[in-house]
Amino acid sequence: MTPDERTAFDRRRKSRNWAILGILVALVVLFYFISVARLTR
Numbered sequence: 025m026t027p028d029e030r031t032a033f034d035r036r037r038k039s040r041n042w043a044i045l046g047i048l049v050a051l052v053v054l055f056y057f058i059s060v061a062r063l064t065r
Contacts, residue, residue, distance in 0.1 A: 025033070
């Protein structure tokens with residue numbers, strides 16, 4: 025693997041990791057609001 029291919033691979037992996045982090049944060053926020061809505065009822 026050449027250095028250029030390596031940096032492209034690392035860049036794709038980093039962007040995929042950020043996407044997964046964003047999805048996880050969105051799920052945590054969603055579950056938080058669902059639980060608050062159920063407790064206030």
